[in-house]
Amino acid sequence: MPAKDDMPSTLKRSPKKAQETYAKTHDHAVEEYGEGERAHRTAFASLKHSFEKTGDHWEPKEQKGPSDAKAAGGRDTKAKTAGGVDANASKKHLLEQAKKLDITGRSRMTKDELVEAIQKANARSTRKARGK
Secondary structure, eight states, X not given: OOGGGGOOHHHHTSOHHHXXXXXXXXXHHHHHHOSSHHHXXXXXXXXXXXXXXXXXXXXXXXXXXXXXXXXXXXXXXXXXXXXXXXXXXXXXXXXXXXXXXXXXXXXXXXXXXXXXXXXXXXXXXXXHHHTO
16 A cells, blocks of 8 residues: 555654655565565654654754664664654754643753653644544
């Protein structure tokens, strides 16, 4: 099934370039691995290289590259994913993201705490957007 027919809701609310990146990678992954979870994971991995999740949608990253230790380590790494948060970004950038998401107490948080708080805020925003 082409990705455009079954695009995740967070991507439907994202820029066209993000949608195209996901769809193109997903469709190629389906040709390589078949339809299923692996094709979706591959498409999201590609998306996270250039975009980061902000609330209920994806926005272009300041710099392209792996978004977290999982992306940098590849498929066989035991590292955890940051769920679309650009954990490799500067603390300043993470503070800006936290401000956009109205995360309280952000100025006292460590970088790891910011990543976790942004992940939670993103999940809340996505749940809220789905409920509309």
